[in-house]
Amino acid sequence: MAEHPSNAKKSQLDKFKEAARELECDDDEKRFADRLGKLTKPLPTGDKMKD
Template sequence: MPNATSERPESQLDKFKALARELEADEDEARWDERLEKVVKHKPAPEETGDQA
C-alpha cells in the first residue's frame, strides 16, 4: 500500500516556502524593517496653516 503523504501534491504554501528558502529569504523582522527603510522614504506631513474651511 503506497504512502498517502508521498503521493500528495505539494501545496501552494509548501511551494512558497521552498522558493523562499532557495532565494535565501530572511525571516528576521528587524532585518526586514532595516531593509525596508532603505527602499521607502517617508514624505514629511504637510504643515497645517490654519482653518481654511
C-alpha cells in the first residue's frame, strides 16, 4: 500500500504530533480518555481474556 504523499517524508514523531493536533489532545486526563474511547474498542472482561 502506498503512503499518502503528505506523509511520505514525515518521521513517526511528526505523524504522531499531527494526529494529536487533529484530535485536539491536551493534558486533561478525562478529555484524553474520552477521545481515546472514540478510537479504541473496550478490552474484553471476565472469562474472555483467559486463554
